[in-house]
Amino acid sequence: MIKRVNHIAIAVPDLELAAQTWRNLGVTVSEPQTLPEHGVRVVFLEFGNVKLELLEAYGEGSPIGKFMQKNPSGGMHHVCFDVDDIGATSAKLQDAGIRVLGGGQPKIGAHGNPVLFAHPSDLFGVLTEFEEPHSPES
Ligand SMILES: CC[C@H](C(=O)O)C(=O)SCCNC(=O)CCNC(=O)[C@H](O)C(C)(C)COP(=O)(O)OP(=O)(O)OC[C@H]1O[C@@H](n2cnc3c(N)ncnc32)[C@H](O)[C@@H]1OP(=O)(O)O
Numbered sequence: 289m290i291k292r293v294n295h296i297a298i299a300v301p302d303l304e305l306a307a308q309t310w311r312n313l314g315v316t317v318s319e320p321q322t323l324p325e326h327g328v329r330v331v332f333l334e335f336g337n338v339k340l341e342l343l344e345a346y347g348e349g350s351p352i353g354k355f356m357q358k359n360p361s362g363g364m365h366h367v368c369f370d371v372d373d374i375g376a377t378s379a380k381l382q383d384a385g386i387r388v389l390g391g392g393q394p395k396i397g398a399h400g401n402p403v404l405f406a407h408p409s410d411l412f413g414v415l416t417e418f419e420e421p422h423s424p425e426s
């Protein structure tokens with residue numbers, strides 16, 4: 289079952305500048321995490337009912353490289369939903385003709401939970417991530 293929104297992600301050209309901008313507005317911002325296997329560096333902003341994830345491209349071949357070329361000052365990148373069962377979600381998406389990126393196999397995301405991405409062209413232009421939280425606070 290697809291449940292609450294876990295986070296909304298914004299791609300930014302300068303992670304430290306974006307993080308400090310939000311801190312200056314009084315928002316709690318996590319320390320940066322470098323995720324080489326995902327080709328990004330991220331921080332999370334806590335708002336109680338939802339998190340914002342700020343992403344900066346990391347390394348060659350980052351999956352957000354082309355997005356940043358098209359949107360050099362940044363932009364809304366993806367939305368992530370919590371699910372009960374990432375495997376069942378993958379199967380349900382594929383049964384619905386929605387492409388699951390990365391060959392359908394989950395990877396471990398920034399919260400240490402399995403995540404999948406559905407192709408934006410199959411979900412009305414929105415890159416959509418699904419995460420199976422193993423701990424309530426993630
Ligand atoms: C998991 C760690 C962390 C977490 O939350 O825990 C993260 O969220 S990491 C986030 C970064 N990782 C990913 O985004 C992985 C999934 N993304 C991809 O595999 C690519 O970004 C992909 C395939 C969605 C797009 O690839 P690319 O931009 O290189 O180019 P394409 O020409 O293949 O794009 C095809 C088509 O999609 C449109 N597009 C691209 N990005 C987005 C987007 N963020 N939102 C909406 N649409 C997007 C692109 O414009 C193309 O459209 P078209 O109409 O065909 O021109």
Ligand SMILES: [Co+2]
Nearest residue numbers: 297341368417
């Ligand atoms: Co994400």
